[in-house]
Amino acid sequence: MRYSQMFLPTVREVPSDAEVISHQLMIRAGMIRKLTSGIYSVLPLGYRTVKKVEEIIRQEMDAAGAQEVYLPAVQPAELWQESGRWSFYGKELLRFKDRHMRECCLGPTHEEVITDLVRNEVKTYRQLPRNLYQIQTKFRDEVRPRFGVMRCREFDMKDAYSFDADEKGADLSYEKMFKAYTRIFSRIGLTFRPVEADSGNIGGAYSHEFMVLADTGEDALAFCSGCHYAANLEKAEIAKPGKVDPDPAQFKPLESIHTPDVRTIEEVSAFLGVTPQDIVKTLVFAADGKPVAVLIRGDEEVNEAKLRNYLGADSVELATDDIVLEVTNSPKGFAGAIGIKADVYADYSLMNRINVVMGANREDYHVKNANLGRDFTVKAFADLRIIKESDSCPRCGKPVRFARGIEVGHVFKLGTKYSKAMKATFLDRDGKEKFMIMGCYGIGVGRTVAAAIEQQHDDQGILWPMTIAPFHVMVVPVNVNDAKIAAAGETLYRELEEAGVEVLLDDRDERAGVKFNDADLIGIPVRVTIGPKSLAAGNVEMRIRRTGETRTIPVGEAATVIRDIVMGELKALNDPNNGHPR
Ligand code: ATP
Ligand code: MG
16 A cells, blocks of 8 residues: 555644543544544544454454354344343433334344344254354443543444353353454454453353453453452452351450440541451441341451342442431441341451451440350351452462453353343253353454554554554655655565565655654554665665564565564464463
């Protein structure tokens, strides 16, 4: 491609509305332009990368046995009413009426459409398993579209849906997608982690999010420094400590202490001269409206997602003042486990603790030397707190580290949520009618491109991995008015293209500095400069964008040497053994 002919409007200035670097660079490198809030046009340079990402996705999905389809973007309300999501989905779902006043929506995801398709066609176990995918436009009316194509309203998603006859098959389908995703993001050249994710309200199912590690990521994750364990911070488990039966001989007598207006952990610890670890915090929640008390060490925080999952509740929220008064007989700040009128659960952080301080369930009073068994009971100990960086890995015991990530993909075992709601059944081997077991698997194409930039850039611009670079090589004749230089540029351009290398020839009549800045900004992995001095000596200068390494190569060898570098990098990234989170 010739730069002079390309629709490639680069800009120097950082756009004022772009908060994150990937958004800034995608605008500056002429990859995207905003149409209106959360809606973007993709320009030729950007679209080259998008198509490469899509092609890698297609290859790996096909290799995993999934088949490509193309489903409608406009979906009838009836299907969403059947699944129950018409009322549940909220304002993110863009709804409208057609000329016959029939209610429709623009698909934010396609569980309903695919389940409808498959239930109409699949009748027996012999037609299962099936995995269908598409790469198609989704519309989600996000409350706060931001960060360019990272969180926009209209975007391309690869979404796949698997249908199986039994749990074993469904687990296998999931595993195949998990592996395909690992291959996809490895081939794209990203540093990522598949992390265990909270499966939200869909009980029983499990899911992994594929996170590209980047400091600017919206998600927080915990990963082990020793093994492969990684989880969303919401979900990250904490190992159960060994239980030692306390010796009641060590229990000190329970004391009630007047603590006027002393409510918070800090106030109690200052007033009594104890550390927050010595104090038990008692928090009252409403789980689906029912009061539940959680005991946790004073310096720890309750993880509401864990509590919700543990209780199997649809919603968990801190109880209102009225409920606290009802179950503790006192205003907030003095809750404790002794005599509380609610089921009590204790976090693992309290296991083996004796002689603790807690609220007395009486206004302006706390107790000292409270002991489990003697003074109060709990229904169970459970993992209910938010993990901290000093915690040890629940799998191998090594220290856990925190990182930030961008969720680029999500694999989800749905189970029978949609097949039950929409009656997607089949006749099993024994002639019995059963619900299909489903999985769904998404990748945000634009978000993946943005995440790659977020992770791989420097002060000058983008550092594309070879597999998704819009071009492999940029040939820069420094002065196109010099016939020899221009001719050498044309020859190298032709030779490289013939060798199967994608080249952008900067044939613009611009100063060398301008060309170099644009080359760095758009981030083509290899730049070849043809300048008067080196050409007179029979050479060209090659520069690797990522490392800054330069090499002088004789003109006659340039095409071969450069082709080998490009092909070598492509091969390394596409290698079948390159399928591990890095
Ligand atoms: P998030 O929590 O970031 O909103 P999600 O859980 O809603 O994501 P999914 O429904 O699992 O996302 O969609 C699958 C993939 O689609 C995501 O992993 C992400 O890559 C992409 N995606 C989701 N929402 C957007 C968006 N608003 N803009 C761009 N890509 C998106
Ligand atoms: Mg979302």
